[in-house]
Amino acid sequence: MHRRIVIALMLVCTLGLFATGVAENEENAYPQKPxxxxxxxxxxxxxxxxxxxxxxxxxxxxxxxxxxxxxxxxxxxxxxxxxxxxxxxxxxxxxxxxxxxxxxxxxxxxxxxxxxxxxxxxxxDPKVIVVHKDSPYQTLEDLVNDIKNRPGKVKMSYTGPGGSGHVQALIYNKMGLDMALTAYPGGADCIVAVLGKQVEFTNSNYSTVTGYLESGDLKLLGISALQRLAAHPEVPTLSEILVGSEKYLDNPFxxxxxxxxxxxxxxxxxxxxxxxxxxxxxxxxxxxxxxxxxxxxxxxxxxxxxxxxxxxxxxxxxxxxxxxxxxxxxxxxxxxxxxxxx
Incomplete structure (x- = not known):
């Protein structure tokens, strides 16, 4: 009888420890707060x-x-x-x-x-090249040709040194193109600069300009990638215009x-x-x-x-x-x- 009591007590203790462990695990499980x-x-x-x-x-x-x-x-x-x-x-x-x-x-x-x-x-988020709805640039070629003809004069907004827009500018530079760069705090600010005609264009992320494209406030001139966007199959890629840029554009910016x-x-x-x-x-x-x-x-x-x-x-x-x-x-x-x- 004594042995049975001891065994029963051991089982109770074991179950108690197991239950305590489960409770502690549940209590400590992530996340417990916002x-x-x-x-x-x-x-x-x-x-x-x-x-x-x-x-x-x-x-x-x-x-x-x-x-x-x-x-x-x-x-x-x-x-x-x-x-x-x-x-x-x-x-x-x-x-x-x-x-x-x-x-x-x-x-x-x-x-x-x-x-x-x-x-x-x-x-x-694919990089795209956008201009104001009233921009004289009707095609990506128009923009590229103007940059070639007026080095250092065509204004581009970007988010500052080292950002994806800056990298885009360096790719332009490697292809012999030179723009006048103006830095802004964020991507949305770069778009506002285009809308306010403070700059001629920007290399924006597609998700941030979809509303402006739908409203007609911005025009989409090009895609900074190797593949065209399914949503805009008529819009050419930068790699189609700038020969030699392919190795850089095959990269998620x-x-x-x-x-x-x-x-x-x-x-x-x-x-x-x-x-x-x-x-x-x-x-x-x-x-x-x-x-x-x-x-x-x-x-x-x-x-x-x-x-x-x-x-x-x-x-x-x-x-x-x-x-x-x-x-x-x-x-x-x-x-x-x-x-x-x-």
Whole structure:
């Protein structure tokens, strides 16, 4: 009898410990509170629009609200630093464009993709060339020819040194074209500059100009890529006009990524990745991607190894392009960025 009592007590204790462990796991399961998503650029740009749409879908699978905060400045480095300075608990995440790959060589910060863990390389928002509805340029050839005929005179708005618009300008330069560049805080501001006729054109992201194209306030002249957009098959690509630009245009200029700081627990990273994979299967997200002709990078780079390889190749191409053209202050060699053969 005594032995039975001892065994029963042991079973009760074991079950109690098991139940306690389950309760603790449930209590500590991520997430337990709302999440903050930092977008390190101004409101209304491609990163902001895409980040907010992804946040809507993520909430469905994380079960907690996500507050999107715009924190622009210094080519994204201010917002990125906010995430790195936050607690390593996964409750502050970063949804950023490509600037993490250029901040070091541009002398803006010492941060890079290596300081973060990628949750998802989400999408690439195609770069397009737009002008005012009353612009004298009717075709992409008209614009290119005017730049050739008036070097340094045709005005182009962009988001500042090291940004995707700046990289576009350097590709123009390599093709023998020279524009007058005017920097603005964000992509939306660059569009306003075109609408206000402060500049002749801009290299915008497609998602940020669709409304203006539909209203007729902007004209779409070209696509900065190798392939034409399905939504505008009549509009030529820049590679069709600028011979020799192909090796540069076969590149996603605005890859948008969801990241957390590098020392966030693996369990949190796993939870976020699982939710992100489910989020991009939501019909709302699919409709958003289709409507804005976004490239589904999450299908090309589905795991951490492929994401990190993508970042390394992207960083090499763009960093060396900036440095070789005198746009970057610091050699990529200092950071161990190899110059790949393209």
């Amino acid at each position: 999440i903050t998503m930092i977008v390190p650029y101004g409101a209304g740009g491609t990163t902001d629009i895409s980040g907010r749409q992804l946040a809507i879908q993520l909430e469905k699978h994380l079960g907690k609200s996500i507050t999107v905060i715009n924190q622009g400045g210094a080519s994204g480095s201010i917002g990125a630093r906010t995430v790195l300075d936050a607690k390593s608990d996964g409750y502050t995440v970063l949804f950023t464009a490509e600037s993490l790959g250029t901040q070091r060589v541009m002398g803006l910060s010492e941060m890079s993709y290596d300081d973060f863990v990628p949750i998802m390389v989400a999408v690439n 605005t890859p948008l990524s969801l990241l957390v700081k590098a020392d966030v627990p693996a369990s949190v990273v796993d939870a976020l990745r699982s939710a992100a994979k489910k989020a991009v299967q939501e019909q709302g997200w699919k409709d958003f991607v289709a409507a804005n002709s976004l490239d589904k990078l999450y299908e090309k780079y589905p795991d951490e190894d492929s994401m990190r390889s993508f970042y390394a190749e992207w960083e090499s191409l763009v960093s060396w392009l900036l440095y070789d053209n005198g746009a970057a202050k610091i050699s990529p060699e200092k950071f161990g960025i190899k110059k790949l053969d393209y």
